[in-house]
Amino acid sequence: MLMVGQKAPDFALEGVVGKGDFKRVSLGDFRGKWVVFFFYPLDFTYVCPTELMEFSRREEDFRKLNTAIIGCSVDSKFSHKAWIGGTLGELRYPLLSDMTREVSRRYGALIEDTGFSTRATFIVDPEGSLQYALYHNTNVGRSVNETLRVLEALQTGDRCPVEWRRGEKTLGK
Secondary structure, three states: OOOOOOEOOOOEEEEEEOOOEEEEEEHHHHOOOEEEEEEOOOOOOOOHHHHHHHHHHOHHHHHOOOEEEEEEEOOOHHHHHHHHHHHHOOOOOOEEEOOOOHHHHHOOOEEOOOOEEOEEEEEEOOOOEEEEEEEEOOOOOOOHHHHHHHHHHHHHOOOOOOOOOOOOOOOOO
16 A cells, blocks of 8 residues: 555656647656646546636646646547547646556556546655645545645655644644
């Protein structure tokens, strides 16, 4: 089982960047940066585009925190490209394809009964260690605001109380 504090499983997957260019992306490409790596169930669904578009809209907020965003599902890179070129629109981060389901499995995000991933969010620190893991029901979209809040709290390197927000006092070391 994947646990916070362990090295995040590395991966190298094909995906789509920008308006539809194919590119191989690995976790190691982002060494020295924080990474928000998230899984979602399927392309062309109802809740998924709301999350993908919100992460894209908020990409600059993450970039200011030295953080890259990477999205992933079990759909093909061709499906991603068709969705981006159709109803989804351009994303400001890579959208990867895990058709073998190997990476989804290694991150504990795969729902074996359905063959697709749940909504799972991971924050990986610049040294490649997993610092946050969250799994959601597929019917409920995750909060990008909460992901940012947790990222900012982790970046303080300190203890942060409930509902802590940037600029507030931490609990000290």
